Amino acid sequence: MFDKIKNIFKSDKEENNVTPKNAPKEVTVPAHKIGPKSQDDTTTYVIIGASIAGVTAVKTLRELDKSAKIIVISKDENIYSRCMLHHLISGHRTIEGINFVDGDFMEKQNATWIKKATVKEIDPDNKKIKYEKDGNEEELAYDKLLITSGANAFVPPVKNLREAKNVYPLRNIEDAIGIKEQAKYAKNIVIMGAGLVGMDALAGLVEIDGIGNLSLIASEDRILDKQLDVKAAKAYEDKFEQKGVKIYKNRMASEVLIDEDGKVKGINLGNDEIIDCDLLVVSTGVRSNIGLVEGSGIETEKGIKINEKGETNKPDIYAAGDVTGTGIWPLATKQAEVAATNMACGEAVIEDRFEFKNTMNFLGIPTVSVGFITPPDDTYDVLTYTDGDNYKMAVIKDDVLIGFIAQGDISYVGPYTQLVKEKIKVDNLAERVFELGYSDFFKIKEDGQFEW
């Protein structure tokens, strides 16, 4: 009945930090597997993508294989955190301010970086990739290949949406720069989609002095419906409304209205309810960038299929990060570390694919949301606790905590995260779920480990 939890003392700060420095290290490389290589034994590793998964792989490979040739190839020419793009929009950070490695990172790692290049094709039989740079087609040979091409914004098939001008997703640095620039002139800005990316865009825009009218379209009865219940969402909705944002809930755009130049001028919410709009931010989900593996025989479903070692179905080809159909920074980090370790003949497996933890802080209200917070039927217990601006909510099924929200006071979420992640059964949980303490659960074993 008791499950052993090794990481229980990980602090909340550590849990929530998404910098590569703090990425979980669960990989082991047997010393006998990583001997120094002789000159003619040099391995060429090619990594597609220069974001968190690509960068983590460079670091891991270089640690494990000092003599290897490492080549990174990416469309990007900056290495930046997408999680901080809203700070670029608000003007709180510069482009350099959202970089998460030093400008000379690649040089220091002795890696070659081919920037502003687009990989078009992968040829597993001949161990080559084809890419385009400056209008020229080039080829690159590899011994081992890692694909970390990430994901891109999905633009839904709403009438005129894909053609209209002044419409931006928020995925890349260019999007954030475009939004910021256009926001200077826009009178009516609409954000379509109230998930984490849409809320990031709104949070960035709302901070700009003299910003135009801001409207948010949420398809559900609340913002952030995957992370928050109605009450937790309302805390944010009220704050944004106080800042002048108009929120349209339970609405979907049926058509984008455009002027004679093709520029967006309004959004039809159906039933001819029109919102004026001259700048539209679309945040309606993402899709993995798998176009480059078409025709290669590399298996895909939502993203590139990998096993627990990060291997694809093709020999010496690995994948990590959002391109595998996942969508959060810590998991991209861990997958890249594991894949790179295996590429360098180490041994590592992805043990933890837990994706359902989100930490957010909009307009000064911190919230952590873990697990599934929308129970599908009434066989689940939903318990809440409110103390001023602090709010907690728990979803319990058969003495197992399956979802948890903490808003305001987010201290002590670490143990709750472990309970959800490890599906730990705790007797009579519903009676004391908001009063749990460390001492409720574990005892110290003789070897000093804690046990639930």
Ligand SMILES: Cc1cc2nc3c(=O)[nH]c(=O)nc-3n(C[C@H](O)[C@H](O)[C@H](O)COP(=O)(O)OP(=O)(O)OC[C@H]3O[C@@H](n4cnc5c(N)ncnc54)[C@H](O)[C@@H]3O)c2cc1C
């Ligand atoms: C606005 C926003 C906010 C976010 N906030 C959070 C958050 O708070 N917490 C969290 O955990 N996650 C967050 N995420 C998600 C997080 O940013 C991603 O999980 C993470 O960036 C994935 O990293 P990656 O390396 O797999 O891919 P990406 O970051 O998508 O990078 C892909 C790389 O591949 C390159 N590339 C793509 N196609 C090609 C090609 N054909 N040829 C060459 N190069 C190519 C790109 O140039 C890029 O360098 C957020 C994302 C966005 C957009």
